[in-house]
Amino acid sequence: MTAIEQKFLYEQVAEDMRHAITIGTYSSEERLPSLRKITSLYGVSLATAIQAYQWLEDSGFVEARPKSGYYVLPRGCGKACEPEVSNPRMKASEVTVGELALGILEEARRPDLINLGAAVPGEDLLPLKNMSRIYAGVARREEALLGHYEAQQGNELLRKQISRQLRSSGVRVHPDEVIITNGCMEALILSLRAICKVGDTVAIESPSYYGMLQAAELLRLNVLELPTHPRDGVDLNALQQALDKKMINVCLFMPSFNNPLGSSMPHKNRKQLVEMLAAENVPLIEDDIYGDLSYDTPRLPAAKSFDCHGNVLLCSSFSKTLAPGYRIGYVVPGKYFDAVLKRKFLGNVASAGIPQVALAEFLRKGSYERVVRKAALHYKQRTDRLRQLVLQYFPEGTRVTQPQGGFVLWIEMPEHISGVALHDRALAAGISITPGVIFSPGGDYQHHIRMSASAVDGDAIDRAVKTLGELSNKF
Ligand SMILES: Cc1ncc(COP(=O)(O)O)c(C=O)c1O
Structure with a gap:
């Protein structure tokens, strides 16, 4: 058993009581067994029983009422109605998504x-009319775009707009550091291909977007799932343990609004994450596809903004914000630039020119924000x-x-x-x-x-x- 799998006695008692509450053995507002009863039910000490109830209270399942005991809180309030930190096996495994x-x-x-x-x-929330109008205009005006391949790295005007746009996520890069891709999915695959060889292990948040799992399956990579908090994202202690044991070749995380958890790493964790990985020379592939859809403004800086070593490959696209049908994404691959660009060429030579020029025009007009x-x-x-x-x-x-x-x-x-x-x-x-x-x-x-x-x-x-x-x- 790893340290992560081990559970204290009070946690086991608390888990069992939580389960009983979850399946309705004890209903909302009902009084729970007394501390003394818990000691005899589970054969534990009074201190353990107290710790178990404290855990349930901290987790928002129960409340202590003075001189009366512990009561089940109504559902829908407190942390009790949010999922807990995930608890994966922490063992690298092959992937079959099905x-x-x-x-x-x-x-x-x-x-x-x-x-x-x-x-x-x-x-109804996409600027489809505007984007299709711009697209039609570019297609009409610039038919020459159909007559040649777009630059392998992507259209220069678009790369310039993206490098400007990235400033709002704290990322300062030259347009020449950006590679245009066919959506974020291609950016992720190119990044994995540039870094990994068959049999390498990718650490991911648990749960993680199934597209990432499919990518790992396709490239015959193992996956190591890490415990992930539904609000704060991946557990950095668990990550450090895996790094210490040399279990990981690359991390593939969504620090901003993980799909499906919606978790968002706090500012200081992002910085710590980038520093931890740089110290071990383990690259981070950052999927920031939801980053701009933050309910708070300004959005949190991307992990890439803390990258001083070119160790973070930032991947994103306009599929969630402007138009999934444009199929335009990008990667800022840091020191893996050449390796990613080579694989882009081998995959599909270059992305189509007209959507790139049209998107550049949309961004230039300034209504993205x-x-x-x-x-x-x-x-x-x-x-x-x-x-x-x-x-x-x-x-x-x-x-x-x-x-x-x-x-x-x-x-x-x-x-x-x-x-x-x-x-x-x-x-x-x-x-x-x-x-x-x-x-x-x-x-x-x-x-x-x-x-x-x-x-x-x-x-x-x-x-x-x-x-x-x-x-x-x-x-
Ligand atoms: C987290 C995440 N990454 C990547 C993708 C793929 O994005 P794209 O459509 O830009 O290829 C998706 C699409 O749902 C996603 O949710």
């Missing part, structure tokens, strides 16, 4: 389904609303994250509910959700689902979540 993940994006394309599954942005601010405010309202609906309709014991950016929610249901079965039943009822198992290589998160709040608007969503609640109550 067919399930491939179906999720397809479901988002079906007009007969209410999409709470795929993490696609709300179409306004578009993204407006969208982030809407996403905040939509995630809040979806969260409330889930807590209202889902079975007692359901926990939901409270992200500070992006538009996905991670939902932990009572253990007897299968996320995959709920997905299948929801699909039959005309609703798409994402089962939690696809966010882990080891088949964890069986009773979890991810929901996207991006399209949550109008009464249809109330009805859809009510239906999901009814379905989940039938398990």
Whole structure:
């Protein structure tokens, strides 16, 4: 057993009591067994019983009432309604993601389904008219762009705009340090390809975006899942332990609004993360695709902004903010620039020119900030609303994250509910959700689902979540 897996006695007692509360053995407002009763029930000392109840209190499950004992707090308040820090096995493993993940994006394309599954942005919040007008203008004016390959590294005008845009995330780079890609997914794959060889180990947050798992599977890399806090992101102590044991070749993290957790690393953790990895010469691939959709302004600086050694490869795209259909992303690969560029050429020579020039023109006109601010405010309202609906309709014991950016929610249901079965039943009822198992290589998160709040608007969503609640109550 690793130090991370070991649990203190009081934690075991507290976990068991938490479980009893979660499955409804003790209901809201009910008085819990006295401390003395706990000592005889579990065969532990009074000090251990006190520690267990303190843990439950700190975690927001119970409250101590003077001279009366400990009571279960109502659901939906306190930390009790948020998932806990994840607790993966901390063992590098091969990845097999399976067919399930491939179906999720397809479901988002079906007009007969209410999409709470795929993490696609709300179409009403994208500047599609403006972008298509600019696109049409560029295509008409600059037909020569069709007559040659765009630069391998990407269009110069666009790289310039991106380097300006990156200043808002604290990243100061020359346009020549940016490589344009076909979306963030290509940026991630090129980065992994540039750094890793078959059999290397990639450390990821647990849970993590299934696209990353698929990438690891494709490149025959092992994955090491790290404990991750639903608010603060990856556990740096656990990471340090893995680094000390030389278990990791590269880290692939989403410090800003992890998909699916929505967690956001505090400022000081980002700096510490970059320093820890530089000290061990382990590169960080930073996926910042949701970073600009922060509900707070200014957004937190990207981890890349603390990088003094070229050890961080910053990957992002405009798929969540402007237009997923443009398929434009980028990577700022630091000291891995040449290795990434070579692989870009081998993959597809260069990205298409017209979308790049059109995007450069859009960014030059200066409305990116306004578009993204407006969208982030809407996403905040939509995630809040979806969260409330889930807590209202889902079975007692359901926990939901409270992200500070992006538009996905991670939902932990009572253990007897299968996320995959709920997905299948929801699909039959005309609703798409994402089962939690696809966010882990080891088949964890069986009773979890991810929901996207991006399209949550109008009464249809109330009805859809009510239906999901009814379905989940039938398990
Ligand atoms: C965390 C994360 N990274 C990368 C991607 C892929 O982005 P793109 O569509 O720009 O390739 C997604 C898409 O959902 C994502 O959620």
